[in-house]
Amino acid sequence: MTDPLESVAGAREAPRQRYTLEETGFNEVPRKYRRFYRRWQGPGDSLAPNEVLCPVCKVVIRSTRELRPGDRVYCMPCMSRLVVTEGENGRLEARVAYA
Amino acid sequence: MAPLDPHALDSEAFLEEVHSFEFWFQAVEGYLSERPYGHRPDLPEPELGDTEREGLITTLCSYCVGETIALEGASSMVGFAPNRRQKIFLATQVVDEARHLEVLLHRLLALGVTDPEAEIARRGNRNLLAFKRRLLEFVAGKDWEAALFAQNVILECMEFTVFQSHARTADPLTREVLEGIVVDERRHMGFGENDLGRRLATAPHVRARLAEVRKELDPLVLATFEETQSALGTPRANRSTLGRDYLATVERLGFDA
Numbered sequence: 001m002t003d004p005l006e007s008v009a010g011a012r013e014a015p016r017q018r019y020t021l022e023e024t025g026f027n028e029v030p031r032k033y034r035r036f037y038r039r040w041q042g043p044g045d046s047l048a049p050n051e052v053l054c055p056v057c058k059v060v061i062r063s064t065r066e067l068r069p070g071d072r073v074y075c076m077p078c079m080s081r082l083v084v085t086e087g088e089n090g091r092l093e094a095r096v097a098y099a
Numbered sequence: 100m101a102p103l104d105p106h107a108l109d110s111e112a113f114l115e116e117v118h119s120f121e122f123w124f125q126a127v128e129g130y131l132s133e134r135p136y137g138h139r140p141d142l143p144e145p146e147l148g149d150t151e152r153e154g155l156i157t158t159l160c161s162y163c164v165g166e167t168i169a170l171e172g173a174s175s176m177v178g179f180a181p182n183r184r185q186k187i188f189l190a191t192q193v194v195d196e197a198r199h200l201e202v203l204l205h206r207l208l209a210l211g212v213t214d215p216e217a218e219i220a221r222r223g224n225r226n227l228l229a230f231k232r233r234l235l236e237f238v239a240g241k242d243w244e245a246a247l248f249a250q251n252v253i254l255e256c257m258e259f260t261v262f263q264s265h266a267r268t269a270d271p272l273t274r275e276v277l278e279g280i281v282v283d284e285r286r287h288m289g290f291g292e293n294d295l296g297r298r299l300a301t302a303p304h305v306r307a308r309l310a311e312v313r314k315e316l317d318p319l320v321l322a323t324f325e326e327t328q329s330a331l332g333t334p335r336a337n338r339s340t341l342g343r344d345y346l347a348t349v350e351r352l353g354f355d356a
Contacts, residue, residue, distance in 0.1 A: 027129030028282045029125075029126050031129065033103065034129070036105055036106070055351070056288070056289050056292060056348070057288070064104060072106070074113050074117075076105055076117055077282070077285045077289070078288065079117040079286060080289055081110060081293070098293060098299070099300040099301075
């Protein structure tokens with residue numbers, strides 16, 4: 001599978017904002033991966049441009065770069081492969097990619 | 100050394116990693132170390148009223164039935180799982196389920212139940228026992244799709260939802276025990292949904308057969324939802340929302356919600 005982030009079309013897009021991920025206290029995956037996830041805090045919580053909510057287990061998935069529709073991310077806590085999409089309200093969402 | 104970006108892994112490397120025993124071992128170390136029987140040892144036993152205590156004991160007895168089902172189911176499924184990756188993952192699930200059963204039994208003892216096994220036989224949810232009989236038939240027939248659907252999608256999704264909801268209102272000690280179990284359930288139901296999703300993508304005819312399995316098992320699951328919430332005293336108005344995650348899962352797999 002071609003990583004959309006590495007594609008020619010992707011390279012023509014505006015540069016993506018980069019993020020330094022800090023530890024969030026998430027401890028449900030091996031230590032080396034923990035900063036890439038955080039717990040969803042409920043209705044008062046909001047997602048940053050580098051975050052998307054896993055529809056399977058409701059953990060927040062974090063990336064070192066701004067996410068865009070078509071990106072592939074992984075939810076290690078529930079073992080799901082996900083594709084970022086744009087929801088009806090313009091917010092980024094994640095769809096499970098089984099195949 | 101730069102942090103390892105999991106999103107940079109290719110699909111196969113990701114699947115290899117998350118199904119591995121090593122991944123499981125390093126994951127559970129994060130949230131289970133220094134929590135014997137699933138909670139910090141210095142947490143005091145809460146003072147519960149008689150009604151609350153009785154409701155909690157009945158609920159925990161049903162949880163023990165569910166965990167025993169998953170323990171027996173997962174351990175038997177190792178023998179006919181289609182590939183090595185699934186076998187290793189299921190072996191980690193067996194350990195998880197055994198731990199869940201043990202911490203719940205320990206919680207019953209702490210609540211003053213002198214013979215937990217007898218109490219489970221007396222109070223355990225009858226619908227779950229009917230579910231167990233059917234699941235073990237699928238397992239005996241080495242029917243991977245039906246067993247995986249019943250156990251890792253239907254049962255695990257129900258447990259994930261019920262435990263998560265219960266943890267929000269439980270006493271602090273029970274909450275810690277349940278939160279540790281919920282983390283494990285994420286892996287179990289994710290494994291079920293994703294493995295089945297990949298299978299359905301290449302063998303769509305399986306969906307019709309699983310729809311029949313679902314039609315048979317749904318009433319048992321929904322009745323268990325209802326009875327558990329009744330024992331916990333959840334207001335009736337809040338109960339319908341509990342099945343939402345389960346319905347969302349089956350919808351993602353292409354079954355009518």
